[in-house]
Amino acid sequence: MKAAITRAFAFVVTGLAVSMAVASAWQRAGAEADRWLLAGLSAVIVLAVHLMPALLGRLSRLVVWPVWCLCFLAALWGHIWFFANASHGAAEGRAASSAQVRVVQEQRRAIEAALAENKARSAATVAGILARTKDPKARAALEIELTEGKRANELRAQLVALSGQEAAAATADPVVSGLTEITGLPVAALNVWAGVLIAMLLEVLGSLLWLAAVLGPEPKGVSAGAPEPAERGPGDAELVELLYEALENSEISPTAEDICRRIGGCKSETAARLLRGLEARMARG
Known part of the structure; x- marks a missing residue:
């Protein structure tokens, strides 16, 4: 399961x-x-x-x-x-879908409409002309146009700021922002x-x-608590099969040290005997 x-x-x-x-x-x-x-x-x-x-x-x-x-x-x-x-x-x-973005977009549209209605030349241009003009009537008209030019500059600055707010509102993830x-x-x-x-x-x-x-899980019968193979006698064949299965699963290598480690420690003679049996089993495939 x-x-x-x-x-x-x-x-x-x-x-x-x-x-x-x-x-x-x-x-x-x-x-x-x-x-x-x-x-x-x-x-x-x-x-x-x-x-x-x-x-x-x-x-x-x-x-x-x-x-x-x-x-x-x-x-x-x-x-x-x-x-x-x-x-x-x-x-x-x-x-x-953001309400904040919709509000910003409405403000953008209002500012763009106000800029479209503003026909004044740039404030710098009007200021230069005003400095050279002496006629009082002409100066009064230029001063009005200069005010409108400055207002247009302020509207453009607000438009730039709103663009940044719209981008921030669109990309802001609440979790990431926190x-x-x-x-x-x-x-x-x-x-x-x-x-x-x-x-x-x-x-x-x-x-x-x-x-x-x-x-998969460790093969049954070949664990740290397994009894000494020398005590099992005829059970060597079973242990060789279990060791061969562990070798196929890449859990051990064909060495006496790995065999001793796998079965919880044993004598060198026992490990050598099991290794010979394992090599014979590997040869048979």
Whole structure:
């Protein structure tokens, strides 16, 4: 029962990670062929991260683990892209439904309408003309135009400020905003680090689950509490079979030291006898 649950959980986690990697690759690529190729490559990398430790555990660690680490980093890169795109989509959704954004947009429209009605020339231009004008009537008209020009400048400044408020309101995640106030870190940095941590958790969890699903529980009868093989006599054949199964599952290596460790300690003669039996069993396949 526990083994079935472990395998099911492993399939769910790996399926989720592969789906995220494929979605991220699909969004990054442009041409149709590029999308399929990049999606396939991303899926292979995630599968390698999850399955390599369980399937290739018997190979040299000098070969397996450097490759696994490279695949792990590549998978993280794809997941970070996925989280960034998801965050952008969420920001657009908030922008469409946020009451604060709607208020800012209404203010923008009012300011743009006021600017469209303001026909005054720039305040700097009018001020220069006013300095050279001596006619009182002309000066009065220029002073009115100068006031309107200054008001237009103020409206443009308000428009710029409202643009910043609209962008902030659209992209602000309530949780991230709260963490920003607590930690003092920028919103972008928090989003990136949150994505990295979640991606690392997903990949490591998938790898551990497949290790448990493939290797399985410790074989019965070969444990730290097993009796001394010398006392069992005819039971040596049974122990050899159990040791062979453990070897196939990458739980031990064919050495006397590993055999002694596996069965809870034994005499060197007993370990040598079991090792010879194990080697004969390996030769038979």
